[in-house]
Amino acid sequence: MDIKEAIGIRKPDIERELLKSFEIVRDERLRNAMSHLPSAGGKILRPALAMISADAIKKGEGKRALAFGISLEIIHNFTLVHDDIMDNDDLRRGVPTVHKVFDNATAINAGDAMFALAFNVLSGLDVEHSVLREILADISSMVIGIAEGQQMDMDFEERTDIAPEEYLEMIEKKTALMFINGAKNGARIASAPPEVYEKMAEYGRYMGLAFQIWDDFLDLTADEKTLGKPVGSDIRNGKKTLMVVYALQRLEGPDRERFLSILGNQKASDDEVKEAIELMKKVGAIQDAESLALDYADRAKRALEVLDDSEEKEALLDLVDYVIRRKY
Amino acid sequence: MDIKEAIGIRKPDIERELLKSFEIVRDERLRNAMSHLPSAGGKILRPALAMISADAIKKGEGKRALAFGISLEIIHNFTLVHDDIMDNDDLRRGVPTVHKVFDNATAINAGDAMFALAFNVLSGLDVEHSVLREILADISSMVIGIAEGQQMDMDFEERTDIAPEEYLEMIEKKTALMFINGAKNGARIASAPPEVYEKMAEYGRYMGLAFQIWDDFLDLTADEKTLGKPVGSDIRNGKKTLMVVYALQRLEGPDRERFLSILGNQKASDDEVKEAIELMKKVGAIQDAESLALDYADRAKRALEVLDDSEEKEALLDLVDYVIRRKY
Numbered sequence: 308m309d310i311k312e313a314i315g316i317r318k319p320d321i322e323r324e325l326l327k328s329f330e331i332v333r334d335e336r337l338r339n340a341m342s343h344l345p346s347a348g349g350k351i352l353r354p355a356l357a358m359i360s361a362d363a364i365k366k367g368e369g370k371r372a373l374a375f376g377i378s379l380e381i382i383h384n385f386t387l388v389h390d391d392i393m394d395n396d397d398l399r400r401g402v403p404t405v406h407k408v409f410d411n412a413t414a415i416n417a418g419d420a421m422f423a424l425a426f427n428v429l430s431g432l433d434v435e436h437s438v439l440r441e442i443l444a445d446i447s448s449m450v451i452g453i454a455e456g457q458q459m460d461m462d463f464e465e466r467t468d469i470a471p472e473e474y475l476e477m478i479e480k481k482t483a484l485m486f487i488n489g490a491k492n493g494a495r496i497a498s499a500p501p502e503v504y505e506k507m508a509e510y511g512r513y514m515g516l517a518f519q520i521w522d523d524f525l526d527l528t529a530d531e532k533t534l535g536k537p538v539g540s541d542i543r544n545g546k547k548t549l550m551v552v553y554a555l556q557r558l559e560g561p562d563r564e565r566f567l568s569i570l571g572n573q574k575a576s577d578d579e580v581k582e583a584i585e586l587m588k589k590v591g592a593i594q595d596a597e598s599l600a601l602d603y604a605d606r607a608k609r610a611l612e613v614l615d616d617s618e619e620k621e622a623l624l625d626l627v628d629y630v631i632r633r634k635y
Numbered sequence: 636m637d638i639k640e641a642i643g644i645r646k647p648d649i650e651r652e653l654l655k656s657f658e659i660v661r662d663e664r665l666r667n668a669m670s671h672l673p674s675a676g677g678k679i680l681r682p683a684l685a686m687i688s689a690d691a692i693k694k695g696e697g698k699r700a701l702a703f704g705i706s707l708e709i710i711h712n713f714t715l716v717h718d719d720i721m722d723n724d725d726l727r728r729g730v731p732t733v734h735k736v737f738d739n740a741t742a743i744n745a746g747d748a749m750f751a752l753a754f755n756v757l758s759g760l761d762v763e764h765s766v767l768r769e770i771l772a773d774i775s776s777m778v779i780g781i782a783e784g785q786q787m788d789m790d791f792e793e794r795t796d797i798a799p800e801e802y803l804e805m806i807e808k809k810t811a812l813m814f815i816n817g818a819k820n821g822a823r824i825a826s827a828p829p830e831v832y833e834k835m836a837e838y839g840r841y842m843g844l845a846f847q848i849w850d851d852f853l854d855l856t857a858d859e860k861t862l863g864k865p866v867g868s869d870i871r872n873g874k875k876t877l878m879v880v881y882a883l884q885r886l887e888g889p890d891r892e893r894f895l896s897i898l899g900n901q902k903a904s905d906d907e908v909k910e911a912i913e914l915m916k917k918v919g920a921i922q923d924a925e926s927l928a929l930d931y932a933d934r935a936k937r938a939l940e941v942l943d944d945s946e947e948k949e950a951l952l953d954l955v956d957y958v959i960r961r962k963y
Contacts, residue, residue: 331776334783336790389747393740412721412789415743416782419717422750423778430772436764443771444758448659450751454744455662461740462664 310629313622314355317369321354324377328428332420340409340417341424344384347400353379353489356626360493360507363619368497374432375442375496378425379489382446385421386453388414393461422450434496442492449484456480463547467555467567474552475516483515490514490623506613510623513607518630520600523548527584527593539580545571549599553592562586604631638957641950642683645697649682652705656756660748668737668745669752672712675728681707681817684954688821688835691947696825702760703770703824706753707817710774713749714781716742721789750778762824770820777812784808791875795883795895802880803844811843818842818951834941838951841935846958848928851876855912855921867908873899877927881920890914932959 325345332338354376361372390396391404392414398404406414429446432439459477463469490511494504526541527550541548551570558566569575569583587593607627614620653673660666682704689700718724719732720742726732734742757774760767787805791797818839822832854869855878869876879898886894897903897911915921935955942948 332779332783334786337783337786386747389743393743413786415717415721416785416789418747419714419750420779420782422747423775423782425775426754427772427775427779430768430775436768439768439771440758440764443767444755447751447753447755447758451660451748451755454748454751455660455665457744458662458665458741461744 308618308622308625310622310626313359313619313625314351317355317358318351320370320373321351321358321376321380324373325351325354325380328377328381328424331427332424336409336413337417337420340405340413341421343402343405343408343417344388344399345380347402349380349384349400351380353383353485356486356489356511356623357493357496359619359622360490361497363614363617363623364494364497364499364503366617366619369493371433372493372496374428375492376489378428378446379485381421381425381428382450383485385418385425386450386457388418388421390457392418393457432496438495442495445488445492449488452480452484456482456484460547464545466547469547469552469555471549471552471556474547474549478516478519478549479512482519483512486511486515486518503613506610510607510610513603513610514627514630517600517603517607517627520549520596520603521631523550524593524596524600527587537577539584542570542580542583543573543575549596550587550592553595554587554590557590557592558586562589600631604628636946636950636953638950638954641687641947641953642679645683645686646679648698648701649679649686649704649708652701653679653682653708656705656709656752659755660752664737664741665745665748668733668741669749671730671733671736671745672716672727673708675730677708677712677728679708681711681813684814684817684839684951685821685824687947687950688818689825691942691945691951692822692825692827692831694945694947697821699761700821700824702756703820704817706756706774707813709749709753709756710778711813713746713753714778714785716746716749718785720746721785760824766823770823773816773820777816780808780812784810784812788875792873794875797875797880797883799877799880799884802875802877806844806847806877807840810847811840814839814843814846831941834938838935838938841931841938842955842958845928845931845935845955848877848924848931849959851878852921852925852928855915865905867912870898870908870911871901871903877924878915878920881923882915882918885918885920886914890917928959932956 326342329338329342332341354373357372357376357379358369362369387399388405391399392406392411396404397407405417409417429443432442434442456477456479459473460481463477487508488511491504491508494507499507523541523546527539529538531538554566555563566583566586569579572579584593604627608624611620611623654670657666657670660669682701685700685704685707686697690697715727716733719727720734720739724732725735733745737745757771760770762770784805784807787801788809791805815836816839819832819836822835827835851869851874855867857866859866882894883891894911894914897907912921932955936952939948939951
């Protein structure tokens with residue numbers, strides 16, 4: 308079974324339970340602000356991953372991982388609501404962001420309430436009490452880690468001397484932690500033993516790292532029609548992607564000066580953006596990032612060797628291919 | 636034992652564990668932003684209440700409620716960090732607010748991480764698993780309620796037709812929920828039976844309501860020297876306190892017009908503020924709010940009849956007197 312089908316058959320349950328979870332919020336304006344982004348339709352990749360991982364351990368256990376998946380999706384959405392305020396972004400999933408539709412104060416408050424709601428959903432998880440305690444520790448540590456990743460990302464904006472290891476730590480925290488938790492705790496809810504769920508965590512980690520690097524890679528290498536936005540918008544925004552980190556580490560003299568003069572220049576012409584991309588290629592920055600993403604994808608797949616064959620295992624393998632091939 | 640002494644003997648443990656909890660945060664800038672407000676020294680009323688309530692059930696159980704109290708204090712501080720951004724306040728506890736020392740984005744992010752930290756501390760709570768699950772549900776519902784209260788408070792800014800019941804619902808959520816949870820779950824951690832911890836919740840509820848009404852009452856009735864700020868600053872800020880809600884409900888014709896012209900006028904003279912206060916007195920708004928606070932204080936004390944005599948019970952009774960007598 309491919310990942311698209313595996314997500315598709317779980318989608319009705321996920322969307323129904325996700326929207327139902329907001330019903331306990333009585334204040335209408337707050338509830339509307341909270342459900343604005345989840346209602347705009349996301350890829351629901353994280354709850355699907357949790358459910359597929361559970362079913363991969365034992366067919367039928369996916370439903371027991373549904374509440375956990377919902378809490379992950381709510382946390383994912385809450386971080387986006389707050390990130391959009393921090394980055395002052397206007398659009399998300401094709402609709403205006405929460406702080407644009409409402410206001411900053413309501414968006415901060417709605418994000419906080421979403422985070423609380425995620426833990427409220429977790430409190431009803433159908434698992435052994437000791438597992439609940441471990442998942443609670445995992446999820447709360449995860450959100451601290453996501454905040455650390457966000458802080459690193461913001462600090463990187465001012466820096467041109469970022470080490471690749473720092474960059475990888477940042478995306479591991481900001482992006483991969485959610486996939487680590489989805490795969491690992493989905494398996495744990497299905498009573499996987501530690502040696503199995505730790506391998507699932509490894510799968511989530513490498514898949515998440517590949518996902519983020521590939522996301523940034525596409526921005527430089529896909530065509531505008533496929534991307535749905537101008538090629539190289541990350542360059543104009545001065546985003547410190549792995550390719551940029553490599554380039555800043557390797558470029559010297561006038562090449563480095565020239566690259567820095569284009570990076571972060573919102574008014575850079577298409578030719579200048581192309582020039583920056585050529586400079587990155589000249590020092591192997593794009594090629595090496597691509598290789599690393601492919602290497603991570605391989606490692607993610609190898610981690611799945613711990614699983615017996617099943618259509619869910621197939622879907623998890625296909626998810627890795629989706630992550631490094633997807634076109635927007 | 637009076638409340639001051641009861642808090643004092645628990646203060647070293649609370650402050651040590653509170654600051655220690657931030658050590659798991661590795662990002663230095665984020666950790667500093669998170670610990671900024673807790674390090675500025677608060678009244679630590681909420682963790683003390685949890686511990687004293689536990690000790691009132693069974694002497695010595697307070698220490699087991701310490702982690703729970705710490706999580707409450709972190710949540711209290713996280714809501715203040717975010718509230719200060721929403722209200723654009725510059726000072727808190729005599730020091731610049733987190734978003735002033737750092738920036739809005741860091742303060743939003745730090746607040747999120749503090750909230751996550753509170754749940755991380757909760758995950759290590761030394762209680763039966765079923766109690767942990769119930770406390771997790773309680774605390775997450777509490778934060779949703781606090782966000783609803785904050786939303787109501789913001790919505791009230793635009794309104795002049797607030798019913799007293801709406802106002803009381805708002806402060807129950809925004810202020811009293813923390814005291815309800817501190818008293819109730821402190822008792823539950825000490826293995827109090829439901830009929831006892833529900834009475835403790837009632838104590839926390841009435842004490843919290845009295846606390847907030849009295850806070851607003853003092854702003855109009857204490858002298859400037861005692862308050863440490865100008866008398867009636869709530870009037871100039873247009874804050875919808877219970878006194879203002881009563882006044883808006885009862886004043887008619889030119890009196891109401893006049894009152895509305897002063898309310899929320901930052902440039903109102905001292906004489907105008909006095910005039911507004913006189914108008915409130917004319918319709919019994921201040922007297923009725925005072926009576927209600929005193930009535931709630933009585934109810935809080937009566938709820939404590941469920942407890943056997945102890946010095947902790949004395950301290951909890953004294954806390955009620957502190958709440959309705961305190962001068963800043």
